[in-house]
Amino acid sequence: MSENPFKIIRSTDQPPEHLRSEVIGSVKFVIMLMRVLQLFVADPSAALFEKVRIVGGSGTSRTDDTTKPPTDLPPTRS
């Protein structure tokens, strides 16, 4: 019986060397994206807005700022 022609035409080519580094590079990029995403999902405010608060006023909001005197009261005279 003759040999199966499907076996004869089977490709024996090997993938080029550079393909490995491309695949692994993409995998590393995906890992990085997933880590950023995990960080964001775990605590979005900590991931993005913590720095903004620190720069804005040492972690206190503007409404808590007591350094300004109230403006709607008249000044008192002694």
Next chain:
Amino acid sequence: MFRKKAKPVIQLSDEELVAELQRAMDADRFGVLYDRYSAKVYQKCMGMTRNKDISQDLVHDIFLKAFVNLPKFDHRSKFGTWLYSITYNYCLDHLRKNQRQRTSDLDDDLLEDGADERYEAELLSVRSDRLAPVLEALEPGDRAILLMKYQDELSVRDMMDVLGLTESAVKMRSMRARERALAKYHQLYREEP
């Protein structure tokens, strides 16, 4: 101090590597799986597309898809079978998107008894230099099913898993693919011996 020395990554089985990757993503460990399977995946893609550039793109995307979907791998099948399934289905999707649908030359009437066995014998006696153009002229789904059956010698059970079809659907598709391959062969080589 008393901890068992860890096995070198290269000595881990596919399933052990996958389990480790499911616990923690690691490009180097995935690289070991790439080294084990890249040639097979590339050759499958070449068999389906007959084009080196397209096959390289497909290999890249298939391994990336496998990596992203590793958390979903449930260890019910071997890793190789799972990757094979991704490879075939990804190649099929690609070919279907990029090839216009060819209309069937055959009607859907059922074959007479014994005709399918004769078709199989005839298909397997086709000269190999004529088989490649015949496969190339077929619709991607037909080409995939013939390669699975006659080149990779997958069982009906494995084909059911890869294609997500019932046993009768796999058998019917195999039969139709054989019919269409032979019709194409006769169309291409009608005059020649």
